[in-house]
Amino acid sequence: MKHLTPHDPSPRALGFAMPPEWAGHAATWMSWPADDDLWFGQLEAVRTEYAQLAATIARFERVELLVRDEESERDARRRLASGPDSSLDIQFHRVPLDDVWIRDNGPIFVRNEQNELAFTNWKFNSWGEKFEWKNDDRVPEYVAAQLGMGHWDLSTVLEGGAIEVNGDGVALVTRSCLLTPTRNPHLSEQDYATLLGAYLGIDKLLWLDGGLENDHTDGHIDTITRFTDPQTIVTSVEHDPADANHAVMGHNLKQLREMQDGQQRPFRVVELPLPALRLEGEEGRLPPTYANFYIGNGFVVVPQYGDPNDQRALDVLTPLFPGREVIGLPSRAIIGGGGSFHCMTQQQPEGTVWSGEEVGVGA
Template identity: 35%
Template sequence: MGTPRQNGFRMPAEWAPHRRTWLAWPCRAALWGEHLEDAKHTYAAIAQAIAGFEPVTVLARPDLTADASLHCGKGISVLPMQQDDSWVRDTGPAFLVSNDGRLGGVAWTFNGWGETYPDHVEDARMARRMLEHVGAETFTTPLVLEGGGVHVDGEGTALLCERSVLDAGRNPDRDRADVERELDGLLGIDKVIWLDGSLTDDETGGHIDNLACFSAPGKVLALDPATAGEADRPGLERNLQTLRAATDAAGRSLEITLLPLPKPRKRADGRLLTLTYINFYVCNGAVIVPVFEDYADETAKKLIGQAFPDRKLVPIDAAVLLQGGGGIHCVTQQQPLPPVVGDER
């Protein structure tokens, strides 16, 4: 069959045109606890916000399809699909496109974020089920990776955080070179920029979508070390040094915009919540931006708006999502629109 790249596929940037956005309805009651109903309302608010700009499909466990439909309302499709959790960024595929109009996708090997959550049998099957549903060409890989672990610029450059991708619970026998070879064939990546600093108590072990992302080719948004707590500042300073020294696949130095961190907050058990404005989502015509009723909200919105001047900013209070361990980017997954539209369901 060959690799996706050998078959003419590549992973486009998140800001490229979308066919739809996917979400997965909250279902793990033990994860959300007393926050479950609030989480549902926030998921519905995100779905409704995105639906103003592009189609939205919400995956729901078969026994929860009515619940999802009731919360999300008209204009949002609900598709029954077995699942264990509600983070489609990580359990869904990395969608690919070809210049001749085909849709493809990579189904990563998913093991519950390095076996953090042992019950993930259905989530490990979700990417392939989604690809089958839309009639996409499916490519599998033994590489353990989640969608929140990689950001691409659509022109051959990827951002990754070493702490999650090379985690002993995910890929214990791999090194940077192994992963780079895989991403070359799977996503069409020519250059990987590796960061190593992560946020304290991040359950993902250092997903890049909490730390830095592309806003355009040659342009990156990253967390400002000066606004970080004492424990996180050294790692974020290393990240910034790496980005300042890096070039992308086209040989460009990166233009870096620093986003502030909100004031730290803790869970009931004392662990820090992973608050970050980097975890926004870009859809057709809009950017869905997390806010936290924090003094830094306005600064973050202004800077993100400047990074995406042709899109409307839609702020959504994402605080409850942090109780489950994620954010707005974590609960969404883009399905790109191929350059030439084929017979796609």
């Protein structure tokens, strides 16, 4: 297993690119919630919802579940063994953790035409040093050791939830997130295009301006706008002009309708409502969204909030995923931490492990 650096050939130079989420998975990586303070005293309710999410995913594909201590592992095993799916395919890993948002601190996998799988390990700093992060930043190295997988170690800050790919060379990002001075203040839009081209195989980088009000990620793309296939984009809208999200989401919608793919074709843009009810948490307004769904082998899990728009969101999304079961699961407690299902998952695509030993440079 090689640790590659920017001095080595890039993933793109070796034929690797990031697959779309709907490509086949070998597993889903997750991290069990453990810190009651981070959940404002609501850990029990969060674990109840989280167990439903993990059990649902494990019905369709293997779950690699990180647990930070004995109590977490005992709790996870009890909850995941007590339901109707007692034979779920879940592998447990004892790993030091700060939080649960493995989409952002975990590895971002890349694959080549020979179906070999590697990953890129970007710097995680908890969305601009907002919370503790040093244990979570080490998670990709643990994954590499477990899989024996070659990977590239980068000093650039990038979270998985900040980038959305269509599998055909196009990616969506937001300026409000990537251009914050607390991440990579020296990088321009062109610098990001170059980096993401070299390390994730992106040919065309499309920029939206901003995300949801009071989103502590500074506006991750995966909370507002997602690809459902290479030509279809579903994007959040807020119809109440008095709501702070109305103008930002409306501007995003206008931009998306003017964007084109790598072959200069317009995208099909589908509107997805935001929850109708305003949810408040310990630190102000919460950013509930249906766009934070997770796509897996034969399924899509969509967060639900006990909101009038819950069923409407499922009705919008179901036709966009033919052949997949679209499943609504409760996320009212989970959203209190600022994210939902996509933030809590990281897919490991199907593929044979690439060790990187073919590259003659690296430690």
